[in-house]
Amino acid sequence: AQSVTQLDSQVPVFEEAPVELRCNYSSSVSVYLFWYVQYPNQGLQLLLKYTSAATLVKGINGFEAEFKKSETSFHLTKPSAHMSDAAEYFCVVSGPYYSNSGYALNFGKGTSLLVTP
Amino acid sequence: DGGITQSPKYLFRKEGQNVTLSCEQNLNHDAMYWYRQDPGQGLRLIYYSQIVNDFQKGDIAEGYSVSREKKESFPLTVTSAQKNPTAFYLCASIPSGSPSYNEQFFGPGTRLTVL
Numbered sequence: 001a002q003s004v005t006q007l008d009s010q011v012p013v014f015e016e017a018p019v020e021l022r023c024n025y026s027s028s029v030s031v032y033l034f035w036y037v038q039y040p041n042q043g044l045q046l047l048l049k050y051t052s053a054a055t056l057v058k059g060i061n062g063f064e065a066e067f068k069k070s071e072t073s074f075h076l077t078k079p080s081a082h083m084s085d086a087a088e089y090f091c092v093v094s095g096p097y098y099s100n101s102g103y104a105l106n107f108g109k110g111t112s113l114l115v116t117p
Numbered sequence: 118d119g120g121i122t123q124s125p126k127y128l129f130r131k132e133g134q135n136v137t138l139s140c141e142q143n144l145n146h147d148a149m150y151w152y153r154q155d156p157g158q159g160l161r162l163i164y165y166s167q168i169v170n171d172f173q174k175g176d177i178a179e180g181y182s183v184s185r186e187k188k189e190s191f192p193l194t195v196t197s198a199q200k201n202p203t204a205f206y207l208c209a210s211i212p213s214g215s216p217s218y219n220e221q222f223f224g225p226g227t228r229l230t231v232l
Contacts, residue, residue, distance in 0.1 A: 009157065034220055036223075041126075041205075041226065041228065042225055042226065043121075043123075043207055043223035043224050043225045043226050044160075044207065044209075044223040045223070046220045049220055090159065090160070105160075105162075105221060107159035107160040107161075108159055109157055109158060109159040110157070110159055
């Protein structure tokens with residue numbers, strides 16, 4: 001079974017400061033990893049996904065993440081935070097398809113990014 | 118525009134009542150999912166359906182029921198047996214037969230509050 005751990009429940013940053021949201025995963029099989037963003041009272045929007053094509057993945061809104069197999073990590077980064085980046089961020093792992101459970105997704109508990117002017 | 122719609126956005130229920138949350142998609146996706154979100158808990162899978170007329174329990178199915186009579190629709194009923202139904206409910210879909218690296222598409226959510 002796969003699982004993810006988001007190491008911080010909240011990350012406070014100043015506007016224009018760099019951002020790093022940490023995510024570690026565990027799995028006995030090949031995995032696919034995602035980062036989603038959720039603004040208050042809204043659904044989830046995909047930021048980026050790792051599909052084994054490249055270890056450094058670029059996403060929307062200037063975010064990127066690097067897959068490090070040796071560290072089982074998939075941390076999300078951005079060089080400079082904007083006020084509009086304030087939201088909840090979820091790291092998600094997906095394993096192979098199972099006929100009795102479909103494309104099971106495992107969500108981290110989320111990290112709230114707080115941006116201060 | 119293709120997407121997933123959920124209604125209503127906010128729903129209030131008295132204790133002991135059943136309520137049904139709507140989820141409709143026009144993406145022609147085969148598989149649909151219901152998640153429950155609580156503060157600090159991430160998302161937990163309630164039910165999922167891979168094809169019409171078939172659905173499977175997720176991790177927290179007790180107190181919930183679903184139907185999948187049409188490809189486009191996957192309504193969730195929160196029954197009176199659900200002990201703590203106040204939460205944010207999210208519906209998602211994915212094309213069946215896709216590799217698992219295809220992301221799930223999410224609706225805007227329904228916030229259910231029990232009075």
